[in-house]
Amino acid sequence: MxxxxxxxxxxxxxxxxxxxxxxxxxxxxxxxxxxxxxxxxxxxxxxxxxxxxxxxxxxxxxxGSLEERATFRQLIKISGVGARTALSILSGMSVADLAQAVTLQEAGRLVKVPGIGKKTAERLLLELKGKLGAELGHAAGHAAPDANSDILHALIALGYSDKEALAALKTLPAGVGVSEGIKLALKALAKG
The missing domain is CATH 2.40.50.140 (Nucleic acid-binding proteins)
Incomplete structure (x- = not known):
C-alpha cells in the first residue's frame, strides 16, 4: 500500500x-x-x-492531515458510502464539523453536502456515533471530552438550540463535571 x-x-x-x-x-x-x-x-x-x-x-x-485520512477511512467502511461520497463529505465540511454533526446527531448539516440524501445522512450519523464524537471535545476545547457530549445533550433536551448549547459549552472552565457544567451553562444562557 x-x-x-x-x-x-x-x-x-x-x-x-x-x-x-x-x-x-x-x-x-x-x-x-x-x-x-x-x-x-x-x-x-x-x-x-x-x-x-x-x-x-x-x-x-x-x-493534508492524518485526521482527514482517518475520517475518510471511517466513512468508506459504511455501507453505501463509497470513496467518491466520502471525498464529497470531506470537501463539504471539515472533520471538526462532521464530528460535531455526529455528536449532535444533526442530519440537516450532512444533507447540505451534494450527493447526501436524508437516508444516507441518518445512516452516517448512526454508524459514526462514538467514532468521531470524541473529536468534539478537542474542537470545543474546554470541558472534558466525555462531559461535553452529555452537557450538550442535556441542554438540547431542555429546549435550547444546537447553536445556543455549543455557545454555552465554550464558556465552561476546563475539566468541569457534567452536573456542574449544566448548571454553569444554564447560567450563561440565562445571561445571554
Whole structure:
C-alpha cells in the first residue's frame, strides 16, 4: 500500500492532482479542503494517502492531515458510502464539523453536502456515533471530552438550540463535571 507521497506538485485539476515522486507521476484525488491548502505547481508537497484497489482501477486518495485520512477511512467502511461520497463529505465540511454533526446527531448539516440524501445522512450519523464524537471535545476545547457530549445533550433536551448549547459549552472552565457544567451553562444562557 502507498501510505504517503512526497514529491513535486505538477498539476492541479480539482479534485485530482498529479505529483512527481522521483520520476513517477501519481494521480491523486483529494478533498477540496486539502486542495485549497496545496502550494503552487512546482512546489514540494506531502500527502497522506489511501489506496483502493478494484477490479477495474487502482485509486489513490490524498489528504493534508492524518485526521482527514482517518475520517475518510471511517466513512468508506459504511455501507453505501463509497470513496467518491466520502471525498464529497470531506470537501463539504471539515472533520471538526462532521464530528460535531455526529455528536449532535444533526442530519440537516450532512444533507447540505451534494450527493447526501436524508437516508444516507441518518445512516452516517448512526454508524459514526462514538467514532468521531470524541473529536468534539478537542474542537470545543474546554470541558472534558466525555462531559461535553452529555452537557450538550442535556441542554438540547431542555429546549435550547444546537447553536445556543455549543455557545454555552465554550464558556465552561476546563475539566468541569457534567452536573456542574449544566448548571454553569444554564447560567450563561440565562445571561445571554
Amino acid at each position: 502507498i501510505g504517503r507521497l512526497t514529491g513535486t506538485l505538477l498539476e492541479k485539476n480539482p479534485p485530482q492532482i498529479l505529483i512527481d515522486c522521483h520520476g513517477v507521476g501519481y494521480e491523486v484525488d483529494v478533498p477540496m479542503s486539502t486542495f485549497y491548502n496545496l502550494p503552487q505547481a512546482g512546489a514540494q508537497v506531502v500527502l497522506h494517502t489511501h489506496m483502493i484497489v478494484r477490479e477495474d482501477a487502482h485509486l489513490l486518495f490524498g489528504f
